[in-house]
Amino acid sequence: MKKRPGLASMAAVYRRELLAYVTTPTAYVFVAVFLFSIGLFTFQIGGFFEARRADLTPFFAFHPWIFMVFLPAVSMRLWAEESRSGAIELLMTLPAPTWSLVLGKFLAAWSIAGAALLLTAPLWVTVNLLGSPDNAAIFTAYLASFLMAGAYIAIGSVMSALTQAQIVAFVLAVLVSFLLTALGLPLVLDFFSGIVNGAVAEGIARFSILHHFDAAQRGVVEFRSVFYFVSLIALCLSFTALAVDARRGG
Amino acid sequence: MLLQVDGLRKVFGRRTAVDGIGFALDVGEIVGFLGPNGAGKTTTMRMIAGYLEPDEGVAKVFNIDVAQDRRRAQERVGYLPEGAPLYGEMTPWSFLRFVAETRGMSREAARHAVRRAAQDARLGDTIDRPIETLSKGYRRRVGLASALLHDPMLLILDEPTDGLDPNQRHAVRDLIKRLGEERGLIISTHSLEEVDAVCTRAIIIDQGRIVADKAPTALKEEHGSLERAFAALTRGEERV
Numbered sequence: 272m273k274k275r276p277g278l279a280s281m282a283a284v285y286r287r288e289l290l291a292y293v294t295t296p297t298a299y300v301f302v303a304v305f306l307f308s309i310g311l312f313t314f315q316i317g318g319f320f321e322a323r324r325a326d327l328t329p330f331f332a333f334h335p336w337i338f339m340v341f342l343p344a345v346s347m348r349l350w351a352e353e354s355r356s357g358a359i360e361l362l363m364t365l366p367a368p369t370w371s372l373v374l375g376k377f378l379a380a381w382s383i384a385g386a387a388l389l390l391t392a393p394l395w396v397t398v399n400l401l402g403s404p405d406n407a408a409i410f411t412a413y414l415a416s417f418l419m420a421g422a423y424i425a426i427g428s429v430m431s432a433l434t435q436a437q438i439v440a441f442v443l444a445v446l447v448s449f450l451l452t453a454l455g456l457p458l459v460l461d462f463f464s465g466i467v468n469g470a471v472a473e474g475i476a477r478f479s480i481l482h483h484f485d486a487a488q489r490g491v492v493e494f495r496s497v498f499y500f501v502s503l504i505a506l507c508l509s510f511t512a513l514a515v516d517a518r519r520g521g
Numbered sequence: 522m523l524l525q526v527d528g529l530r531k532v533f534g535r536r537t538a539v540d541g542i543g544f545a546l547d548v549g550e551i552v553g554f555l556g557p558n559g560a561g562k563t564t565t566m567r568m569i570a571g572y573l574e575p576d577e578g579v580a581k582v583f584n585i586d587v588a589q590d591r592r593r594a595q596e597r598v599g600y601l602p603e604g605a606p607l608y609g610e611m612t613p614w615s616f617l618r619f620v621a622e623t624r625g626m627s628r629e630a631a632r633h634a635v636r637r638a639a640q641d642a643r644l645g646d647t648i649d650r651p652i653e654t655l656s657k658g659y660r661r662r663v664g665l666a667s668a669l670l671h672d673p674m675l676l677i678l679d680e681p682t683d684g685l686d687p688n689q690r691h692a693v694r695d696l697i698k699r700l701g702e703e704r705g706l707i708i709s710t711h712s713l714e715e716v717d718a719v720c721t722r723a724i725i726i727d728q729g730r731i732v733a734d735k736a737p738t739a740l741k742e743e744h745g746s747l748e749r750a751f752a753a754l755t756r757g758e759e760r761v
Contacts, residue, residue, distance in 0.1 A: 280622075282622070283619055284623060286622075357602065363571070364570045366592040367592070
């Protein structure tokens with residue numbers, strides 16, 4: 272009668288979350304805003320046409336910045352809403368391992384991010400009509416962007432597990448995402464170099480999302496960047512599970 | 522023994538919510554938890570259901586320590602949380618399917634279990650309507666159905682009839698009595714009349730401690746009525 276207990280629970284939670292996303296208007300609004308802003312940035316600020324080059328670099332360059340705001344909006348409800356409505360009591364009295372709940376919810380939100388990314392495909396088609404871009408590089412950049420989206424959602428998942436208020440989860444997630452993204456920028460580095468020496472500041476920069484997305488958006492796969500994003504996701508999901516389990520202590 | 526509770530204690534900050542509660546429960550018993558608001562009824566039930574971990578003491582379901590082996594114990598318990606929180610945008614059908622599958626049932630087994638539990642809880646044709654459009658009575662029944670899905674021997678129902686109209690209340694009480702024939706049940710309630718009508722045993726809790734654990738008839742004999750017993754045995758927040 273039973274499948275492997277954790278996996279069955281994870282699949283059930285995943286399906287429910289996904290259903291909750293597609294049956295409420297919020298997800299559509301978020302995705303629409305995402306597509307609108309990515310278009311705006313790519314064409315207006317990125318100078319997609321002015322560059323007269325058939326590649327998607329101006330498009331991918333804005334992903335971290337847009338994800339930073341868009342994905343916390345997707346992930347904010349994951350746990351906060353459960354605590355607010357009290358449904359968390361129901362979830363936590365089912366014989367399901369905590370990791371299966373955490374992973375099921377994370378994967379559902381990640382799927383929404385993936386769907387949003389897929390909807391930008393017309394742009395990819397367009398550059399192919401306009402010229403002959405390096406499609407392998409673009410494909411790699413898409414994969415990297417998807418992986419990076421997972422990291423932002425994992426950050427949002429922790430923040431959502433820490434509060435009952437979705438808006439608080441959102442603000443905290445944007446803040447943490449911004450810090451982690453911009454760690455490598457002069458703005459933030461200057462701040463650190465005031466406190467620590469240059470080499471340490473350089474080291475800090477290596478932990479930024481921007482640093483690891485930089486090569487990938489040009490189509491170069493670096494193992495340590497994949498490792499970085501996967502570890503970041505694993506770390507954040509572990510923190511989420513800890514935060515959820517901590518409720519049992521009262 | 523279905524359930525064995527010993528010296529349960531739970532402290533929130535500086536407030537001791539549950540202060541050394543112990544009792545045992547066997548098949549065929551319907552125990553009514555009575556007590557003023559804040560007496561520790563819900564906290565006790567939450568510890569038995571594995572939602573909260575006790576600071577001291579143990580709760581054992583079929584001799585399985587809930588805190589030590591939470592999931593194995595939870596597989597054997599059906600729990601209705603206070604207020605029966607549900608996902609409003611889902612229909613009872615999809616909600617119950619979700620609970621069954623999260624419990625680890627295969628799709629086929631889940632479908633089967635949902636059909637049976639929906640029948641037991643008398644959900645009728647509300648099964649395909651969004652939960653947020655249902656009356657309080659039907660929502661409570663959906664909650665009850667979700668506690669019955671895996672056909673548990675031990676049911677813990679936190680205020681199963683709260684907020685229901687007299688007819689709905691009657692229906693739920695009948696269900697509880699029927700379930701109690703071959704299972705063990707704990708229900709919490711503010712209705713003394715309900716304890717009289719359905720419970721084989723009343724546990725009165727006050728300030729985190731059990732102050733009486735007797736058959737309702739014994740309480741009535743001692744104090745004249747359940748109202749008097751309740752008033753004599755509990756202080757609650759009003760009189761502190």
